[in-house]
Amino acid sequence: MIDNLPFLVVAVTILLGLYTILLKKDLIKIIMGISIVESGVNLFLIVLGYRWDSIAPIFTGAPSLAMVMPTVQALTLTSIVIGVATLALMLSMVMIIFRYYKTTDVSKVTKLQG
Amino acid sequence: MDIILDNLPGLLIAIPLLGAFLTPVLSRAGDNVRNVWVMVITTLSSLCGLLVASRVLEAGTIVYAFGVDTISNVIPLDSGGIPIRIIFTIDPINAFMLIIAAVVGFCITLYSISSMEKLSGKDGFFTLLFLLVASVYGMIATGDLFNFFVFLEISSLAGAALVAYRIDKGVATEAGFKYAALSTLGGMLFLVGVGLLYAQYNSLNMAVIADRMQLTGLDIMAFVLFFTALAMKCGAVPMHFWTPDSYTMAPSSVTAFLVVSSQASLYALFRVCFTLYGGQINPLTVGWVIIILGVLSMFIGVTMAIPQKDVKRLMAYHAVSQTGYMLLGVGVGLAALSSTCFSQGVGMMALKGGLFHIMNHALYKGLLFLTAGVIMYRCGTRNLNQLGGLGHNMKWTMIFFMIGALAIAGIPPFNGFASKLLIYESTFLFNPLIAVIAMVVSILTLASFVKVFHSMFMGPKLPEYQDVEEAPKPMLIAMGILAVLVILFGIFPQQVVDTLVTPAAFALVDYHGYISAVLGGA
Numbered sequence: 001m002i003d004n005l006p007f008l009v010v011a012v013t014i015l016l017g018l019y020t021i022l023l024k025k026d027l028i029k030i031i032m033g034i035s036i037v038e039s040g041v042n043l044f045l046i047v048l049g050y051r052w053d054s055i056a057p058i059f060t061g062a063p064s065l066a067m068v069m070p071t072v073q074a075l076t077l078t079s080i081v082i083g084v085a086t087l088a089l090m091l092s093m094v095m096i097i098f099r100y101y102k103t104t105d106v107s108k109v110t111k112l113q114g
Numbered sequence: 115m116d117i118i119l120d121n122l123p124g125l126l127i128a129i130p131l132l133g134a135f136l137t138p139v140l141s142r143a144g145d146n147v148r149n150v151w152v153m154v155i156t157t158l159s160s161l162c163g164l165l166v167a168s169r170v171l172e173a174g175t176i177v178y179a180f181g182v183d184t185i186s187n188v189i190p191l192d193s194g195g196i197p198i199r200i201i202f203t204i205d206p207i208n209a210f211m212l213i214i215a216a217v218v219g220f221c222i223t224l225y226s227i228s229s230m231e232k233l234s235g236k237d238g239f240f241t242l243l244f245l246l247v248a249s250v251y252g253m254i255a256t257g258d259l260f261n262f263f264v265f266l267e268i269s270s271l272a273g274a275a276l277v278a279y280r281i282d283k284g285v286a287t288e289a290g291f292k293y294a295a296l297s298t299l300g301g302m303l304f305l306v307g308v309g310l311l312y313a314q315y316n317s318l319n320m321a322v323i324a325d326r327m328q329l330t331g332l333d334i335m336a337f338v339l340f341f342t343a344l345a346m347k348c349g350a351v352p353m354h355f356w357t358p359d360s361y362t363m364a365p366s367s368v369t370a371f372l373v374v375s376s377q378a379s380l381y382a383l384f385r386v387c388f389t390l391y392g393g394q395i396n397p398l399t400v401g402w403v404i405i406i407l408g409v410l411s412m413f414i415g416v417t418m419a420i421p422q423k424d425v426k427r428l429m430a431y432h433a434v435s436q437t438g439y440m441l442l443g444v445g446v447g448l449a450a451l452s453s454t455c456f457s458q459g460v461g462m463m464a465l466k467g468g469l470f471h472i473m474n475h476a477l478y479k480g481l482l483f484l485t486a487g488v489i490m491y492r493c494g495t496r497n498l499n500q501l502g503g504l505g506h507n508m509k510w511t512m513i514f515f516m517i518g519a520l521a522i523a524g525i526p527p528f529n530g531f532a533s534k535l536l537i538y539e540s541t542f543l544f545n546p547l548i549a550v551i552a553m554v555v556s557i558l559t560l561a562s563f564v565k566v567f568h569s570m571f572m573g574p575k576l577p578e579y580q581d582v583e584e585a586p587k588p589m590l591i592a593m594g595i596l597a598v599l600v601i602l603f604g605i606f607p608q609q610v611v612d613t614l615v616t617p618a619a620f621a622l623v624d625y626h627g628y629i630s631a632v633l634g635g636a
Contacts, residue, residue, distance in 0.1 A: 014306075021299065027291070034295060037302050044306060048313045072312070075260055079305060082267045086298045089271055093278055093291040100284025111285045112292075112359045 006047040013040030027094045027104040031087065038083040045076045122166045123178035123202045126212075126251045129159040134244035138237040145236075149227050152240050156223035159247060163216030166255075167209035171617060175205040175631040177257070189634065197319045203257030203632055206617035210469065211254040211381050213614065214476045217599065218374050219247045222367040225484055225592035228585075229367060229491055239279060239365075245272040246371060253378040257632065259308045260318045262382065263301060266347070269375050270297035277364040277372075289363035292356050300343040307339035320390055321632035324625055329394040337395065340386045341403075347379035350441060351411040354434045358418075361430030362496075366487025369426065370480035373433060377472050380437065384444055384622060392625030401449025404441050409548060412438030412555045420562050424496045426486050428566060429479070432522060435555060436475045442552065443468020443537045446544050451623070460543045465619040466611060467536030473614070474529040474603060478521035481596040485515040488585040488593075489570065498569045505571035507582045512571045514593045519567055521600050523560035529600050532607030 017040060020033030049072030057067040094104060101109055118125070133155030141148035170176055179188045179199040189197050204212070226243065230236050245268060252265035274297065278290025311333070312318055315326045327333065346353035357376075361369045387400055415435025422428035443464045450461030488511045489504065490496055505512045521528035524535075534556060542549035584590070603610050621627065 021295075030295060034298055034302075037299065041302050041305050041309070045309050048309055069316075071318070072309075075308075078260075078264060082264065082271075082301075085271055086267070086294065089275060090291060090294050090298075093274075093287050093294065096278070096281055096287045097284050097291065100281070100287070109288055112288055112363070 006043070010040050010044040010047060013043060025106045027097065027106060027109070031090050031094065035083070035087060042076050042079055045072045045079065048072050122162055123176060123204060123255055124180060125162050126159070126166060126255055127248050129155060129162055130244040130248035130251065133159070134241045134248065137240045137244065141237045148236065148240070152223060152227060155244065156220055160216040160220040163212045163251065166204060167212045170204050170206060170209035171613065175203065177632050178202040196317055196322060197632065200261050201257045201319055201632065202255045203321065203628065204255050205628060205631065206621040207381065208254050210473065210614050210618040211378065212251065214377065214473050215250050215254060215374050218371060218476050218480050221480065221592040221595050222370050225487070225589050226367040228588040229365065229487055235279070242272045242276050243368065246276065246375060250375045250378050254381060257320050258318050259311065259320060259323070263305050263308060266304060267301045270294065270301060273372055273375060276368045277360040280365060282363065286363040289359040293360040296356050297347060300346045303339045304343040307336035310336040319632065321629045324390050324392060325629045325633060327391060327394045329391070337386070337391055341383065344379045344383040344386065345407060348376045348383060349434050349437055350407045351414050351434065354411065354415070357434050358427050358430040361433060362424060362427045366426070366483050366490060370483040373479050374476050376437070377476060380440060380472065387448060388622045389625045389628050397448050397451040401445050401451070404445030404448060405548065408438045408441030408445050409551055410438070411435060411441060413551060416555050416558045416562070420558065423498050425489065425498055425566060425570065426483070426496050428562065429482050429486060432559060432562070433479055435559065436479065436522065439534065439537055439552065440468045440471050440475065442541065442548065443471060446541055450544060460540050462619060463536055464540035464544065465622065466615050467533050467540060469618050470536060470611060470615045471533035474521065474533045477596050477600050477603065478518045478530060481514055481593055481600060482518040482522065484589070484593050484596070485511050485518065488589060492582050492585065493579055498566065501570045503573045503575040504579060504582060506575050508584050510590055511585055514597050515567065515571070517597045517600055519563035521604065523563055524556045525560070527604045529603035529607065532604055
C-alpha cells in the first residue's frame with residue numbers, strides 16, 4: 001500500500017491539473033493547470049525509477065545491491081527543460097493577448113470562431 | 115565521403131539544427147548572406163533526406179545509433195541485447211515520409227525567402243522554421259519513444275511560435291496559444307504513456323517494446339494515451355478545433371509545413387498501431403475506431419469548409435477532411451488485417467491508398483496554401499467576398515491553384531485521383547456505405563473549390579486590384595515544383611506506388627521485420 005502512495009499523489013496531481021485546464025476560464029490559470037500536469041508527469045517518471053535498496057550503476061567499490069539505470073532521471077530532466085520552454089512561450093503569448101484584448105478571460109478571447 | 119554517407123541519419127537532424135542556430139548570427143552580415151545560408155541549409159537537409167530515403171529503398175532498413183564507435187555496433191555486446199543508445203530506425207515507411215518532408219521543406223523555404231522579404235523579424239522566422247523542419251525529420255526517423263516525445267514537443271513549440279509570429283492584432287497569438295496549449299497537453303499524455311511502457315519493459319526503444327509487448331491493462335491505457343495525443347496532433351475530428359485556427363493564422367509557407375508536421379504525427383499513430391502494438395491489439399476494433407474517426411473527419415471537415423469566407427480557413431477545413439481519407443484508408447487496411455479479405459488484397463490496397471494519399475495531400479495542399487499565400491501577399495486580404503478577377507493578372511497563380519484544386523477534388527489526371535481511386539475501390543469491397551460517403555465528400559470538395567476559384571480568379575478586374583502583379587519568381591518556382599510533382603504523380607501513379615508506396619505499406623504491416631532489423635533476428 002505504502003509503495004503505491006506516490007502513484008496516488010501522481011494521479012491526484014494530474015487530475016487537479018486537468019480540472020484546472022478544463023474548468024477555469026482564465027488563460028493564466030490554464031497555463032498553471034498545464035504546469036501542474038507537467039509536475040505530475042515528472043513525478044510519475046521519477047517514482048517509476050525508484051527501487052528499494054538499490055544503487056546507481058557505478059561499479060567501483062559498489063556494494064552488491066541491485067542497480068538501477070538512471071534513465072528516468074535523465075528523462076525527467078529533459079522533460080523539465082521542455083516544460084520551462086513551453087511555459088515561457090505560453091506566458092509570453094498571454095502577455096501579447098492581454099495587450100490587444102485587454103483581458104485574459106477565455107470566453108472573451110474569441111476572435112477566431114466559425 | 116563514406117563517413118558522411120554512414121552518418122546521414124544523424125546529419126538529417128544536425129544540418130537543420132545547425133542552420134537554425136547560426137541563422138541569427140550570419141544574418142548580422144546582411145540579408146543576402148542570410149538568404150544564401152538559408153538556401154544552402156535547406157538544400158543540404160533536403161538532399162540528406164532524399165539520400166537517406168533512396169538508400170533505405172535500395173538496401174533496406176537503416177538502423178543508426180548515436181554515439182557509437184563503429185557504425186555497425188548498434189547494440190553493445192555487454193548490454194545484454196538491449197539498445198541503450200538513442201536509435202534511429204529508418205525503414206521504407208520512414209523513407210516515404212522523409213521524401214515528403216524533404217520536398218515540401220525545400221519548396222516552403224524557397225517560398226519564404228520571397229514572401230518574407232518585406233517583413234521584419236526574418237532571423238527568428240528562419241530559426242523557427244529550421245527547428246520545425248528538424249523536429250519533423252526527427253519525429254519521422256526516430257526509433258525511440260522518448261526521443262519521439264522530445265521532437266513532438268520541439269515541433270509543438272516551433273509550430274506554435276510560427277503560428278503566432280505575425281501577431282496580427284493578437285488574433286494570430288490566440289491561435290498560437292491554442293496550438294501550444296493543446297499540443298503540450300497532448301505531449302504530456304504521450305509522456306505518461308511512455309512512462310507506463312518503460313515501467314513494464316525497461317526500455318524506450320520501439321522495437322524492444324514491440325518485441326516484449328504483453329498487452330496488459332497498463333499497455334492498453336498507454337495505447338489510449340498515445341492514440342489520443344497523436345490523433346489530436348494530426349487533427350482528426352473530435353480534436354480538430356485547433357487546426358483551422360492555426361492553419362489560418364500561420365504564414366502560408368508555415369501552414370504548408372504544418373500539414374507535413376501533422377502527417378508526421380499521423381505516421382506515428384500508424385506506427386503505434388501497426389508496429390508497437392503489432393499483432394497484439396485487436397486489428398478489427400482499432401481499425402474501426404480509425405475508420406470512424408476518418409469518416410467523421412472527412413464529413414465534418416468538408417461541411418465546415420463550405421460556408422467559410424476566409425480562403426485559408428476553408429483550405430484548413432479541407433485539410434481536416436483529407437486527413438479523414440488517410441485515416442480511412444489505413445483504418446480499412448488495419449481492420450482487414452485480421453479477416454480473410456486481406457489476403458485478397460483489399461486491405462493492402464486500402465493501406466496503399468491511405469499512404470499514397472498522405473504524400474499527395476502534402477503536395478497539393480502545400481501548393482494550395484502557397485497560392486493562398488500569394489493572394490495574401492499581393493492583395494493583403496484572405497476574404498473571398500473582397501477578392502475577384504485576379505485571373506487577369508496572376509495567370510501562373512491561377513493555373514497552380516487550378517491544379518491543386520482539381521487534385522484535391524480527385525479529378526484525373528492529377529495525383530489526388532490516383533490515391534482516392536485506391537481508397538474507393540478497396541473501401542467499396544470492405545463496406546460500400548463508407549465508399550459512398552467518401553465519394554460524396556469528394557464531390558462536396560470539388561463544389562467548394564469551384565466556388566473559391568470562381569470568386570478569386572474569375573470575373574472582371576476589380577478596381578482595387580487593377581495593377582496587382584504576378585507572384586515573385588522564387589514563389590513561382592516553389593509552387594511550380596509542387597505543381598509538376600502533382601501532375602507527374604497523377605500521370606504515373608503506378609510507378610510511384612510500386613517504388614515508394616508498396617514498400618512502405620509492406621513495412622508498416624511487417625512488424626517482425628522492424629523488430630529484427632533493430633534486435634538482429636531476435
